[in-house]
Amino acid sequence: MAVEAEVLNELHRLRARMPQLTGALAAGADGLVLAQDMPDVEPEGLAALTAAALGVGRRMADLAAGGDFRELLVRGSGGYVATYSAGPSAVLTLLADDRANVGRLHLEGRRSGFRIAELVAARFPPDGPFVPGRPAAPGVRGRMLGALPVRIPPQSRHES
Numbered sequence: 001m002a003v004e005a006e007v008l009n010e011l012h013r014l015r016a017r018m019p020q021l022t023g024a025l026a027a028g029a030d031g032l033v034l035a036q037d038m039p040d041v042e043p044e045g046l047a048a049l050t051a052a053a054l055g056v057g058r059r060m061a062d063l064a065a066g067g068d069f070r071e072l073l074v075r076g077s078g079g080y081v082a083t084y085s086a087g088p089s090a091v092l093t094l095l096a097d098d099r100a101n102v103g104r105l106h107l108e109g110r111r112s113g114f115r116i117a118e119l120v121a122a123r124f125p126p127d128g129p130f131v132p133g134r135p136a137a138p139g140v141r142g143r144m145l146g147a148l149p150v151r152i153p154p155q156s157r158h159e160s
Helices: 003-017 043-063 102-123
Strands: 021-028 033-037 071-076 079-085 090-097 142-145 148-151
Touching: 003 021, 003 033, 003 102, 021 043, 033 043, 043 071, 043 079, 043 090, 071 102, 079 102, 090 102
Parallel strands: none
Antiparallel strands: 021 033, 021 090, 071 079, 079 090, 142 148
């Protein structure tokens, strides 16, 4: 089964466990949708905003010497937007109504973020050459160009 289908199954299970969720989205750190279960929200727009919030959250955690980014919670008058790390190259965003238990939201969000990280890592191993935000595997030179991997051939010993 493709990783996107497995991630979507995880989102469906999460929403079944927590009925106060009004939407769930898994996206790459680059803002591209991996899977979504959001009937009333444009997933591409939320994925792009999630990527921007992830960048700000990572920077804030770094600036405050708080370690790696783990989660971000926004409370509005009608509910919550919670974003959880899902490994080095993915993120989980949950929308919940204002009746949601925030402790349960965090518990379920963290569990699903961890599961999604496992699913993504199984498809795109962190020691592989083209995982966004990770250095290339030893002996492989590469970089990301947008969302597309670009392989840079190794230099021969005769090149200067």
